[in-house]
Amino acid sequence: MDIASVVGLLAAIGMVVWSLWVGTGGALGVYWDTPSAILVLGGTLFTVLNTQSLDRFLGVFKVVKLHFFSKTQTIAQTIELIVKLGELARREGVLSLENHLNEVQDDYLANGIRLVIDGTAASEIEAILTGEMEALDQRHSQGKNIVDLAAKYAPAFGMIGTLMGLVAMLANMDDPKAIGPGMAVAILTTFYGAIIANVFCLPLVDKLSYRHEEEMLLKTVMLKGILSLQAGDNPRVTQAKLSVYLPPRTRDKIEGPNTRKE
Numbered sequence: 001m002d003i004a005s006v007v008g009l010l011a012a013i014g015m016v017v018w019s020l021w022v023g024t025g026g027a028l029g030v031y032w033d034t035p036s037a038i039l040v041l042g043g044t045l046f047t048v049l050n051t052q053s054l055d056r057f058l059g060v061f062k063v064v065k066l067h068f069f070s071k072t073q074t075i076a077q078t079i080e081l082i083v084k085l086g087e088l089a090r091r092e093g094v095l096s097l098e099n100h101l102n103e104v105q106d107d108y109l110a111n112g113i114r115l116v117i118d119g120t121a122a123s124e125i126e127a128i129l130t131g132e133m134e135a136l137d138q139r140h141s142q143g144k145n146i147v148d149l150a151a152k153y154a155p156a157f158g159m160i161g162t163l164m165g166l167v168a169m170l171a172n173m174d175d176p177k178a179i180g181p182g183m184a185v186a187i188l189t190t191f192y193g194a195i196i197a198n199v200f201c202l203p204l205v206d207k208l209s210y211r212h213e214e215e216m217l218l219k220t221v222m223l224k225g226i227l228s229l230q231a232g233d234n235p236r237v238t239q240a241k242l243s244v245y246l247p248p249r250t251r252d253k254i255e256g257p258n259t260r261k262e
Contacts, residue, residue, distance in 0.1 A: 002068055002069065002207075005068050005207060006068060008203065009199075009200075009203070012199050012203075013199065016195065016199065030184065031188065031191070032188075033185050033188045033189075036161050036165075036185065036188045036189040036192060037192055039157060039160070039161045039164075039189060040154060040157045040158050040161060040189055040192040040193050040196065041192070041196070043153070043157040043160070044150055044153045044154045044157055044193075044196065045150075047149075047153045047157075048146060048149045048150050048153060051149055052146060056142060056146070057146065059142075059143060059146075060143065060146045060147065062143070063143035063144070063146065063147060063204075063208065064147075064204065066143075066208065066211060073105065073106065073218070075217065075218055075221050075242075075245055075246055076246060076250060076253065076254055078106075078109070078218060078221055078222060078225070078242075079221065079225070079239065079242045079243065079246075079254055080254055081103065081104065081109075082109075082222070082225035082226075082228070082229065082238060082242065083235050083238055083239045083242075083254075085097055085100060085113065085229060086225075086228065086229055086233065086234075086235040086238045087235045088100060089229060089232070090232070090234070090235065094116060094117055094119075094229075094232075095117060097113055097116070097117055097229075098114075098117050101113060101114070106222065108129070108132060108219055108222055109222045109225075109226070111129075111132075112125060112129050112222060112223070112226035113226065113229070115128065115129075115226070115230075116226060116229050116230045120230075122227055122230050122231065125226060125227065125230060126223070126227060129219075129222075129223050129226065130223070133216065133219050133220075133223070136215070136216075136219070137212070137216065140208070140211075140212045140215075143208065144205055144208045144209065144212070147201050147204050147205050147208065148201075148205050150196070150197075150201045151196075151197045151201035151202045151205060152197075154192075154193040154194075154196040154197045154201065155190070155193040155194060155197050156193070157189070157193055158189045158190040158191070158192055158193020158194060159189075159190060159193070160189070161186070161188075161189025161190070161192075161193075162186050162187060162189050162190045163186075164186075164189075165182065165183075165185050165186025165187075165188075165189065166183075166186050168182065168186075169182035169183060169186060217245060220245070221242055221245050224241060224242060225238060225241075225242055228241055228242075239254065
């Protein structure tokens with residue numbers, strides 16, 4: 001579980017609720033209006049559905065899950081694994097890697113190692129795995145786009161609700177006592193739209209962008225490592241090639257031939 005996402009979301013919600021509580025002396029009910037909530041939430045969801053196919057729209061739940069749960073291994077762990085496999089390949093031959101595929105948890109890396117075992121040319125391996133990265137990039141973009149659309153439409157429906165409320169209020173100006181409550185209800189839809197966009201959707205979009213960049217970098221390291229295995233590079237060379245993707249202060253912490261005392 002991503003602790004930063006959970007803490008950040010709960011803290012943001014807590015700040016909003018605390019502010020509402022203090023501002024009204026605990027009378028939180030003044031901030032709830034069922035028709036306004038249905039308009040903003042329902043209007044946003046169904047408008048986003050109108051822009052997507054059903055299967056892609058339902059896939060947003062997997063996107064939300066990715067926000068809180070990520071099983072992606074670190075770059076350092078990946079480098080250590082590739083270097084270890086490189087040592088085995090030099091010592092026992094490339095075919096011996098097949099006996100260690102159960103140690104590879106990532107499907108992308110496992111697929112690349114199978115191509116190496118099968119004797120596939122480096123150019124073909126690179127073309128296949130690059131194509132897979134491009135497909136992954138497209139899937140991530142589609143998922144993020146759905147959440148981005150929700151962030152765009154929620155404030156718009158909030159404004160629509162506010163305009164509807166103002167029209168209804170102005171149509172009953174003969175009752176001065178109803179103007180204040182009517183104005184409050186009208187503004188609530190804008191409030192709901194802003195909360196949905198800025199507390200939920202936009203942070204999710206930004207986190208998905210971060211996750212995407214993180215995973216694409218990891219896949220790049222894997223691709224470089226697989227090509228190094230295919231070329232039969234010395235494990236020290238492989239470690240040196242892949243370590244450039246890490247901050248300098250963490251490179252010496254990788255367990256491999258470059259850090260091992262002879």
